Amino acid sequence: MDRTNSRDRALRERAQAVIPGGMYGHQSVGLLPEDYPQFFARGEGAHLWDVDGRRYLDFMCAYGPNLFGYGQPEIDAAYVRQLGIGDTLTGPTELIVQLAETLTGMVTHADWAIFCKNGTDATSMALVTARAHTRRKTIIRAKGAYHGAAPWCVGRPAGTIPTDKASQILCDYNDVASLEAAVAEAGDDLAAIFAAPFKHDAFIDQAAPDPAYARRARELCDQTGALLVVDDVRAGLRLTSDCSWSLMGIQPDLSSWGKCLANGHAISALLGSDKARKAAASIYVTGSFWYEAAPMAAALETLRLVRETDYLQRLESLGRRLCDGLKARAGAAGFGLRVTGPVQMPLFLFDDDPDLRKGFCWSSEMLARGVYVHPWHNMFMCAAMTEADIDGALDAAEAAFAALKRQAPDLGPVEKMAFLTAQG
Numbered sequence: 001m002d003r004t005n006s007r008d009r010a011l012r013e014r015a016q017a018v019i020p021g022g023m024y025g026h027q028s029v030g031l032l033p034e035d036y037p038q039f040f041a042r043g044e045g046a047h048l049w050d051v052d053g054r055r056y057l058d059f060m061c062a063y064g065p066n067l068f069g070y071g072q073p074e075i076d077a078a079y080v081r082q083l084g085i086g087d088t089l090t091g092p093t094e095l096i097v098q099l100a101e102t103l104t105g106m107v108t109h110a111d112w113a114i115f116c117k118n119g120t121d122a123t124s125m126a127l128v129t130a131r132a133h134t135r136r137k138t139i140i141r142a143k144g145a146y147h148g149a150a151p152w153c154v155g156r157p158a159g160t161i162p163t164d165k166a167s168q169i170l171c172d173y174n175d176v177a178s179l180e181a182a183v184a185e186a187g188d189d190l191a192a193i194f195a196a197p198f199k200h201d202a203f204i205d206q207a208a209p210d211p212a213y214a215r216r217a218r219e220l221c222d223q224t225g226a227l228l229v230v231d232d233v234r235a236g237l238r239l240t241s242d243c244s245w246s247l248m249g250i251q252p253d254l255s256s257w258g259k260c261l262a263n264g265h266a267i268s269a270l271l272g273s274d275k276a277r278k279a280a281a282s283i284y285v286t287g288s289f290w291y292e293a294a295p296m297a298a299a300l301e302t303l304r305l306v307r308e309t310d311y312l313q314r315l316e317s318l319g320r321r322l323c324d325g326l327k328a329r330a331g332a333a334g335f336g337l338r339v340t341g342p343v344q345m346p347l348f349l350f351d352d353d354p355d356l357r358k359g360f361c362w363s364s365e366m367l368a369r370g371v372y373v374h375p376w377h378n379m380f381m382c383a384a385m386t387e388a389d390i391d392g393a394l395d396a397a398e399a400a401f402a403a404l405k406r407q408a409p410d411l412g413p414v415e416k417m418a419f420l421t422a423q424g
């Protein structure tokens with residue numbers, strides 16, 4: 001797509017002058033194909049419009065927060081209503097109690113909740129709570145798993161110092177022997193084992209959690225007195241309305257939530273069991289905006305929809321339709337496309353594509369046809385998508401595979417690939 005003289009191009013140039021690197025974090029310049037827009041004008045339901053007026057069916061869902069559709073009327077009405085009553089006040093409203101009651105009623109392991117703004121707040125609070133509870137230092141987490149952008153867990157080392165990641169042992173996800181070795185190495189200093197609900201690392205195939213790994217993590221925590229933390233910031237509410245590991249019958253001591261908890265409004269949470277209550281009451285955690293009432297009103301309405309609608313079956317059937325359809329069309333076009341992870345949060349990677357040149361080309365061809373997909377990060381289904389949307393995306397995919405086939409012999413390596421993979 002030619003973006004010369006586009007509004008997006010003009011904004012990128014202005015951003016280069018006033019925003020470091022032109023943009024930061026997961027929106028950093030160069031993470032996506034060149035023709036992807038950096039700036040959006042609006043969103044509605046399952047669709048996004050960029051600043052040049054192009055409309056996309058959005059399979060990123062704001063990297064997770066969009067669960068029921070952008071601008072979902074009931075959720076946004078609850079938010080706006082509360083804005084008119086009071087949002088950031090000197091203290092919380094009664095909504096904080098209601099929301100904590102709702103979540104502890106919904107999530108089996110949870111007896112209490114602390115609300116914050118970002119997923120990183122919740123995972124960092126889990127770390128501190130576990131250390132306060134055990135009076136020990138060491139945590140175990142899986143290599144490549146994302147837990148946020150704080151110095152203790154961020155993937156890129158710039159600006160961090162080795163001690164930020166001191167007292168951490170990395171293990172291999174789903175590898176019981178590696179987990180056991182890490183626990184042995186921690187000795188009598190183990191504070192917590194962190195776990196993603198499933199393997200949802202960028203750039204590599206996703207994988208379901210091995211129940212034996214989950215069971216062993218629980219046992220090892222019980223044996224050592226360490227806390228088990230499930231980081232449900234990304235997967236929460238998309239696999240089940242309980243903590244994701246409850247699907248395997250495993251209850252953690254702490255779980256972190258965020259992203260779609262209020263369908264795009266800024267709130268996250270750390271949930272915990274009674275075992276960790278005293279420690280959670282002992283730590284000092286807060287933020288100027290952590291008591292905001294409007295996102296809590298939006299979260300309550302989101303959770304009402306979670307309880308009262310068939311959204312999860314919709315996400316599953318739409319996701320299945322997309323994933324099955326894509327595999328069939330890729331196969332028919334002669335491409336090996338690996339579609340991994342739960343169908344509600346799929347990741348697409350091409351076989352024989354070590355530097356993602358096929359993935360970038362195909363994604364660009366999808367974008368040109370009005371479908372926003374991601375070449376190396378998992379995507380998200382939302383309940384505002386329709387079967388017609390999915391069928392349209394599959395038609396686009398068929399044409400995009402044909403275009404890829406034509407271009408494949410001439411594709412050059414993806415620029416900035418080294419930069420990209422260094423994020424992991």
Ligand SMILES: *Cc1c(COP(=O)(O)O)cnc(C)c1O
Binds near residue numbers: 120121147234259
């Ligand atoms: C996004 C994410 C986080 C961090 O959440 P933020 O709101 O971006 O701070 C933590 N853990 C997981 C698994 C995530 O996907």
